[in-house]
Amino acid sequence: MTNMTLWLRWSWRDLRARWLQVVAISIIIALGSAMFAGLGGVEDWRIRANDLNYARLNMYDLRMALSDGSYLDQDELAAALADIPGVARSEARLVTPTLVDASDGGEALVVRGEIVGVDVSDGGPHVSSLYVREGDGRTLVEGDSGQPVAVVEYHFAAYYDLEPGDPIRISGDVALDYVGTGFSPEYFMIIPETGMFFGESSFAVIFVPLETAQQLAGREGLVNDVAFILDEDADSASVQAAIEARMEGAFPSTGYAINAREDTQVYTTLYKDAESDQWMFNALATLFLFGAAMGAFNLAGRMVEAQRREIGIGMALGVPRRWLAFRPLLVGLQIAVLGTALGLLAGLGVGKLFQGMLEDMMPLPYWEFSFQFGGFLRAAVFGILLPVVATLIPVWRAVRVAPVDAITTGYLVAKGGGLARFVQRLPLPGKSFVHMPVKNVLRSPWRSGLTVLAIAIAVLIMTTVVGALDTFLATMQQAEDATLNRAADRFLVNLDFFYAANYSGVTGIESLAGADGEPLFTGFETAMIVGGWLIHGDEKIEIALELHDMDAALWTPTATEGALTADEPGLVISDKAARDLGVGVGDRITLEHPHREGLLSFRLVQTEVPVIGIHDNPLRAYTYMDMNGAALMGLEGQTNYLILNPAPGVEPDEVRLALLTQPGVTSSQAVTEFSDAVDELLEMMTEILAVAQGMVVVMAFLIAFNTTSISVDERVREIATMFAFGLRIRTVMRMQMLENLVIGTLGTIVGVALGWIVLNDLFVTVGENEIPDIGFAVTISAETVLLAALLGVVVVALTPLLSVRRMRNMDIPSTLRVME
């Protein structure tokens, strides 16, 4: 290169001549590279934090949970499991369901929960430790054993702003001394059994010393859960086999399930979530950069056309083509560098901002944020490379023009009509003012196509983000409809054990009366709920099996296929479960369920049962059977689950408080709480959505502005000609807007269609793998389509208004004199 300074100066003048477009494209590049740089390290930060917290808080490697209703003597169990090779440490626990009342004088706050009795001897628990932050009270100590002292799990406490010293009561109306708010690795995220979100709003975990838990549950000396930490070099499968052998030898009639930490939902969700979030951020950033690349392509195209005669002159002077290409390429490179530099700077801020958000949204005891060099490098490479590559195409085309064509005046004036001919026969309505914009779109199909694609990308981002929320909410709505279609005020009450249905403690609940002496309930049903698994072939999924007397139930599921009847023994499963298992109505599947062996011991057994129906709830775990199926479990005539219909005028809080005092009641939940959780989720998502929408609006606007601006450049002589013939500015403006309307409409249609494809892929592949408990109904709501249209059509169509000033100030004679 002869004189680099000259080329730089020249290209800098090109930049200045189109500074508004340059700024627009740079901002889009900056948005994309800022996302890459700032959020490129989210996965790394989260995985590091997960590793760090699980290590420091001694998350178990294996956990053995006895079947529902099973308890073993803690000393006998300890003896049976002693000295298993490969086990570094084990601790027995007692985990029992309860109701937690955290009401503080005002509104009642009663939620389901569980009491976790942990070994506090010698500074324990040593497996799945408790961590209490400074200022959040204290942890449990050995001296607390047998005392009504509790540490409340952080998520629940934070959700309701609870602090040590606040009143806490549990089932049986027992008050606990709330001494600290703590983390435990098993509860780094609260995921309820049904796979719903915001578990912390309706589920409280209360840690108490083991001895205290035993006293509270009336299970002195008993435990039902053991957590193991293995030696570093231990083979998990061998240890598990050894535990199973010991259990078979010592407690052959007691059922249990052993899970590795990698099998637990919270653990896997935390890791998978980090991965999928990163994927989403990278995808969004890439889309932004693609949008920028489209803008760079358009601008470069316009610039090389403007420089065509200069290129032709260069060719005539014998300047090599690569030098001629250098000037516009240099412009592309400078835009890319400018945008990327801005993006990297913004990335630092975005990163800091997101670190704060992570700490709030994913509360963990320890976070360590390091500078993500890789993310910044990737942002720099992509941010620079994509726009430069996009610039290459029009530049390459420009320097391939024959010199004689390049140097001819009028070459572009009469340049082809593109696909405009194809609409010749279309009966377009209106005057030629209406036809011309449509034909202008078709005149440069390649460029129009890229502009459509750029707008489509903006719409795609919005459709994907908002559509994901639509899908989620539609699925939750489906679940809500399935639950609330009948007896919508009903309460679901869990008991701490299986009781005879005619036991006075149970029937006493039916006859509970309010303060006015009137009965609280008008409907009462004894049912049963047990955990279990459905197995078919290699597939095995966890379920919550509800047994109802189908002839007398207050509520039964709605079957979309088959029917749930008392006459035919069998299961009604969710559509998602049917799909995952590959079964339909009439097929036989294996049900693994508890079977009573003794008063406090249950064994897991497998029974072949037919699928007799598919219900309409998208939550996979929900499975139903007629009460006569209780015989399979050795639980005929028993109940551990009550359905109550409150009397008219009875408030839910009144029911909760009344049930709290009933012995044996471990949880009570109004089915309407489901919709409350959905509403809450919607509220949170709306905030996220607003940010996403804001970014998309900016991007769509910048793309549209860029497009219009380039379009005005490109058509400047045509516009001047129109003005020379006296066509009003507002008419020209309307034509520009109509052209943008066509482009925007096409972009929106393509964007929404692509969004639909991406959403399906997202929920079919990512969603089903990471949230397998929910059968998502992929949905793009009418509001979302409207929003997309607002962005992609209205914003894009109105953008030409920004060119009014430019048109008003146009020097018509000079413009008409210009040779392209």
Next chain:
Amino acid sequence: MIRLEHVAKRYKMGEVVVTALDDVSLEVDKGEFLVVLGPSGSGKTTLLNIIGALDEPTSGEVHINGGTVSLNSTGDRFRFRRETVSFIFQTFNLFPSLTALENVQFVLDMANTSDSAERARDVLASVGLGERVNHFPHELSGGEQQRVAIARALATGNPILLADEPTGELDFKTGIQILDLLAHQAGDGKTVLVVTHNREISRIADRVVELSSGHIISDGPPRTGKAAIADLQW
């Protein structure tokens, strides 16, 4: 019909003031075919632009059809161009995405003319393009494109045609045809002003105004006498 009184136009280019027109006074009658002749930089295009209200004089007055073209507002100037003058450009300036017919129809639609397509077809036929109406500009020769541009100007029905180097992009034979077409318009009662640097072309005009450095240096019939179009040579 067109009267310019002491019109001057000065541009400031940096520190230098360039005088494009200096004290130009001129009258053009209805139906006259006037050629404005001059070398590059003589001010002839500026003169045309001022008459066509594309540009404003620095001083002096322009009267068209008895009225003053003071044209204070942008709207007035746009209306004037829409209703009084029509331009024909050297590089045609057709709309590339519209066919010949649509290019002409465009200005008719602008004037809210009914049956615009039919009228556009008639005007194109009158300039000899009846068979080429559905062709796009890039499918037409230079001469045909200029005919479309003339048809577009004629379709407006405006009484004044302003042509800036209308043969500049054309070969001799085609240029002759275009001039013939313009001369016929003058015969039909329109006032036609053609700007050119080609003295030969000026021979067909009724009257030639010669400009040099912004001044009118001569005004009258062609120096060598009016010639028939068939006698032109260049």
